[in-house]
Amino acid sequence: MAEQSEQPGQAGQDAAAVRLLWGPPARPTRGPKPALSLEAIARAGIEVADAEGLAALSMQRVAGLLDYTKMSLYRYVPGKAELIALMIEHAVGEPPPPGEAPWRQQLTDWAHRMAEVLAAHPWVLDALSAPRLTGPRELAWLERVVAALDGQGLSGAERMDAAVLLVGHVRAIAAQQRQSREGSPEAEMLRALGGLVVAHAERYPALAAALAEPGDGRDNAFDFGIERILDGLAALIARRAGRL
Known part of the structure; x- marks a missing residue:
C-alpha cells in the first residue's frame, strides 16, 4: 500500500x-x-x-x-x-550545429564540446546520474550523434549505441578530472601508483614496464578513448561497405 x-x-x-x-x-x-x-x-x-x-x-x-x-x-x-x-x-545548451564535415570530425567536435560543458558545470554529472526527464536540448545532443552517422550503413540501434559509448566516455573522463586534485587523472594515478608498482615490480611486471616507458607528459585519456571509439565505428562502417 x-x-x-x-x-x-x-x-x-x-x-x-x-x-x-x-x-x-x-x-x-x-x-x-x-x-x-x-x-x-x-x-x-x-x-x-x-x-x-x-x-x-x-x-x-x-x-x-x-x-x-x-x-x-x-x-x-x-x-x-x-x-x-x-x-x-x-x-548544456545547444549541441554543435550540424555541418558539412565528415562524420568523424563531427563526433570529435561534439565530444570536445560536451567535455567543455561538463568542465564548466561539474554538478551536471551528479544531476545526470539521477532519474529525470530529458529536456529538448539534452535530447538534441543525442540527435546530433545519430544524425552524423546517418547514411553510414549502421542500424538505428548501432547509431544509438555509438551515442551511448561517446556519452559514457566523456562523462567518465569528466568525473575523473573533477576528482583529481592535480587536474590530470593520469598524473595523479602515476603519482599514487608509481612508487607502489616500482616497489613491487616483480609482482606487477607489465605495469612496471608500462610506467617506465617515457611519455609526452600530456593527459591523453580523453582523446585516446574518443579516437579508439571512432576507429571501431570506422572499421564497422568500412566492413558494411565491403571495404574490409
Missing part, C-alpha cells in the same frame, strides 16, 4: 517536469503578471551549483538571489527536482 501511495506523487512530479521543459511557457497560476522568467530562475540555480555544488542548492537560495520569496518561486517552478531539470537544460 505504501508503494501505491507514492506513485501518484511521482507521476505528478513527472507531469510538472514535462510541462516545464516541453510545454509552452506557462504563466503562474495565481497572482499578477509574471515578473520572472524560467531562464532567470535557471541561471540563478546554476550560479549556486557552479560555485558550491548541488548540495547547496535550494529553492530558498535561488529565491534569495532573485530577491523573491521562496513561496513566490513555487508559482514558477513546482520544486527542487524540476528546478534541477530546468538548470540542466540551460547548462
Whole structure:
C-alpha cells in the first residue's frame, strides 16, 4: 500500500517536469503578471551549483538571489527536482550545429564540446546520474550523434549505441578530472601508483614496464578513448561497405 501511495506523487512530479521543459511557457497560476522568467530562475540555480555544488542548492537560495520569496518561486517552478531539470537544460545548451564535415570530425567536435560543458558545470554529472526527464536540448545532443552517422550503413540501434559509448566516455573522463586534485587523472594515478608498482615490480611486471616507458607528459585519456571509439565505428562502417 505504501508503494501505491507514492506513485501518484511521482507521476505528478513527472507531469510538472514535462510541462516545464516541453510545454509552452506557462504563466503562474495565481497572482499578477509574471515578473520572472524560467531562464532567470535557471541561471540563478546554476550560479549556486557552479560555485558550491548541488548540495547547496535550494529553492530558498535561488529565491534569495532573485530577491523573491521562496513561496513566490513555487508559482514558477513546482520544486527542487524540476528546478534541477530546468538548470540542466540551460547548462548544456545547444549541441554543435550540424555541418558539412565528415562524420568523424563531427563526433570529435561534439565530444570536445560536451567535455567543455561538463568542465564548466561539474554538478551536471551528479544531476545526470539521477532519474529525470530529458529536456529538448539534452535530447538534441543525442540527435546530433545519430544524425552524423546517418547514411553510414549502421542500424538505428548501432547509431544509438555509438551515442551511448561517446556519452559514457566523456562523462567518465569528466568525473575523473573533477576528482583529481592535480587536474590530470593520469598524473595523479602515476603519482599514487608509481612508487607502489616500482616497489613491487616483480609482482606487477607489465605495469612496471608500462610506467617506465617515457611519455609526452600530456593527459591523453580523453582523446585516446574518443579516437579508439571512432576507429571501431570506422572499421564497422568500412566492413558494411565491403571495404574490409
